[in-house]
Amino acid sequence: MPMRPLAKPFSKPFAAAFVLALATVLALPAAQAQDRIKLKAIGQPLATGLIQKNKEQPFFENFAARTGLPIDVDYKPIDTLGIKDTEQLRVMKAGLFDIVSLRVSQNSRDEPTILGLDLVGAAPDYATGRKVAKAYFDTVDARLQQQFNVKLLGVWPFGPQILFCKKPIASLADIKGMKVRVYDQNLAKFIEMVGGTPVPVSFADTHQSLSLGVVDCAITGPSSANSAGWPEVTTHQLAIGFQMALNGYGMTMKSWNALKPDQQAKLKAAFDGLTEEVWKYSEELFRDALNCNAGKDPCTTGKKFKLVDVPVTPADLELVRGAVGKVSLPVWAEVCDKSNPGCSKGWQATVAPVLGLK
Template identity: 65%
Template structure:
């Protein structure tokens, strides 16, 4: 071997080392990262099962990003659904399927998305959502370092009772499961005694007589077997049970502008699809709960479907200005000085309350 071959061999060795280091670096850069995700309770039913879970199980494909999702429903994590903001702020999870009303004690601004009586139908709820989301996004970024990516409703929250209930007047003296302060105040106004319970506690509470009635969406009630322990459903939608998707700002800020756009587009499609599906589910579940032949997606039960009273619709409409907004504003303005003013300039404006 000539003397000149040694430098050549040395250069070749260096080149091989550099190549292998470069290849390893590229492989490392291309390795997918994994987001830890808090999902909706599995007990809530078909939205979680048919839309949310598949989205996160196919996260990389749905978003077009080199990111996977470790998705766990909140009721399988040992975390209460009222603690989602706290664990997100602590950086324990990257994305949350946020239960709006349930977390409103930690951030009252959230409840502006779902005040009692403010959005009695899907069309109105959509207007409130689109007007108010930027306000809510700014607040959650500031207080909890969470960037909102969209929101959707489970649907009208109605009464399920184990006693005959044909109007709001029949609730006088009855114990009713509620899940936020605004709803509790409205129940008190019609003579009921509000009892705060988590969703997973309700079936047993109805069965044992801890409560006489409970409020949730028709589909969630169907999926969780509430009609097994109730006798009547009364379809006055007091709220829409809004839920929102949020990502921790630390993860959001690590994404490029192009990646952020892809992620946002994927969540916008998901939430739009759920809005449509939720409305279909509500109609079907109302029929299923009452054992009607039009039932297709849920389980048939035999609840008595009490006809909706026009007088109760009026009571609910009047409650927005008389009860919902004042009760909420008093609490929210203490935590967030511009809270009610921001709501009136956005959500309030689209429903005629300023």
């Protein structure tokens, strides 16, 4: 039987090309994995409740699907990180995180300009809150970029911040002489004007402070209060909105600039979608939680309690609305203009016309 001739060996150039092609194919999964962007995000505290749980966290956990970008986010609520919610901007400036769910009031000591989003009396309802957020967005974005290298991607509300008390009240005037939990200087000055004693207490510590009598009353949104069990240690709720508790999403300019223009557009569109969802959801929660706290129906999002619903009087409404000109704007302007000359003029030019203020 004749022997078959041996196959010719590959030429050296062909062999080299084959090995290179094979290596390329084998490396594809690794290369694709390396192409994915990994970002670290600070979220709202777990204790704040349903917006964090049902809107924010799912968005970040499904970030690639929601944005259409090869980005994976390591999302951590701030109360699991050992970082204070007053330190968010400092942490972002240091480059320790890429994205932040920014607590506006809590970080206003580091950057007073941002509190212009949420002056006491300026946004007592959702419709006004939207107008204020839109009017002041570019001002806040520019300031955060300048001072902290953080780009503002969206603004959204927890909703009207109302009063909870463990002593009987019939109107705002009844908090005279009472200790009231507050979360920023603007609100503190208003409580002083009404005759109360403002006491700064973190959200996480408020339930215990009410229970122990450290404070007699406390201010937050009705849904957050329900989630944190405040109605267990209070008896009355007065549903008048002092502030809208506007918050924002920010991203370090380093991470933002690392994206291509089309990726930036997709990312911004995704955050626009998220913030619009939260605006609508927040309003649903607000109305439902008021019912839950007072033991009324419908109550679908929280636990039923038995708080007394204190009627909001025209005099109380006028007191809160008048706070902008009398207290919150002058107090804030003095502080803000010191660190950011022209700060209050910027607000007067953008937000004041929306509110019908001269």
